Amino acid sequence: MPVQRVAAVEEGSPDAILIRRTMAEIGSIADKVTSYFYALLFVRHPELRVLFPPAMDTQRDRLLKALLTAAEHLDNTPVLVDYLQNLGRGHRKYGTRTEHYPAVGECLIGALSRYAGNVWDPETEAAWVRAYTTISQVMIDSAAADELRSPAWWHAEIVTHDLRTPDVAILTIRPDQPYPFLAGQYTSVETPWWPRVWRHYSFASAPRSDGLLTFHVKAVPAGWVSNALVHRARPGDVVRLGPPTGSMTVDHTADSGLLCLGGGTGIAPIKALVEDVAEHGARRPVEVFYGARTGDDLYDIHTMLRLQQSHPWLAVRAVIDQQAHVQLPDALRDYGPWNEYDAYLSGPPGMIRSGIHTLRDIGMPSSRIRHDAVEELLVTGI
Ligand SMILES: NC(=O)C1=CN([C@@H]2O[C@H](COP(=O)(O)OP(=O)(O)OC[C@H]3O[C@@H](n4cnc5c(N)ncnc54)[C@H](O)[C@@H]3O)[C@@H](O)[C@H]2O)C=CC1
DSSP states (O other): OOOOOOOOOOOOOOOHOOOOOOOOHHGGGGHOOOOOHHHHHHHHHHHGGGGSSSOOHHHHHHHHHHHHHHHTTOOOHHHHHHHHHHHHHHHGGGGGGGTHHHHHHHHHHHHHHHHOOOTOHHHHHHHHHHHHHHHHHHEEEEHHHHHHTTTTTTTEEEEEEEEEEEEEEEEEEESOOOOOOOOOOEEEOOOOTTTTOOEEOOSSSHHHOOOOOEEEEEOTTTTTHHHHHIIIIOTOOOOOOOOOOOOOOTTTTOOEEEEEEEEGGGGHHHHHHHHHHHHSSSSOOEEEEEEESSSGTTHHHHHHHHHHHHOOEEEEEEEOTTTTSOGGGGGGSOOOOOOTTEHHHHHOOHHHHHHHHHHHTTOOOOGGGOOOOHHHHTTTTT
């Protein structure tokens, strides 16, 4: 039987198609494009260099990831606007100002036109100019609106530093001004030892009446910020915090149960969610699966078991890897049914991916599965 050839149809608006073509063209040489972009930016606008960390390794990846996300969602306006508004707010802590945006746009287009030469033409350039103008305007507007209600960053003093394992510490810190956030969210932290290097950490407690915040930090190999926070930071040291962000939060108008998976330090926001449910009158079932490589790595199991003792609606189960024979998400299959639950996944990117896969496999719709963006997690805690 003859094989029928069907021409691939590119979907989306004309601008989205042109932008995706550029992205496909540069996909394999993304590193070169980003290096060239920053070289152009710092040669043409040397005054912008101080906004970036002294070593640019992870920063380089971030730009391209932000662009890819924006390009990917060009036709999905609500998702794009939400993402860019967060990005605009988050950029205030770097000292980004309105007049910096055109400089970045001009260098971005300079780098793309050089490396996407095969597909670059006047229409493609016009599509990028339109997209960048929209992207930057949303970011500028959201930063301006945020300026009226919040500081660009907060100073926060370390109050307690509790080393739970050789490489995990629980830190309690006191912000210098009120810090409103929701359980399940995360923030960015800069230490005094690595200026302008920011890393994400989830809040490990629901908002407290004393205004203190807690974080669980694991020192990871080559992780400047995490090693400084675990091995160097002491009570009295002062860090900087960016604004809270993230949407892994509880809808208190619903009464569905919460199915929570916390892998390693990923238990931190899960603990915050449990406290949040405890504080909001209506009792709903919460099932926590807490995964770790070994029993010793379950550094916060006692807190979780204490919570279980005080709350009859809460069940906590520890899942030890047994040298990778058991994967945390597999444990879900032995319990359930989960039809009346929303899932909350927090942990390493591999766990989140396999958790989503298992949940979809047992019939949970994507709309009921919550987790932080895996791209963000790739630079979490490093
Ligand atoms: N909001 C969030 O999602 C948060 C994420 N994290 C992330 O959690 C991670 C914690 O690191 P560690 O404590 O070293 O965790 P880890 O690498 O020791 O993993 C913890 C547990 O997660 C499960 N797991 C890991 N990889 C898996 C995979 N591919 N498939 C299925 N299950 C898997 C296993 O049960 C493992 O014992 C970091 O990557 C950190 O960035 C930490 C805090 C909050």
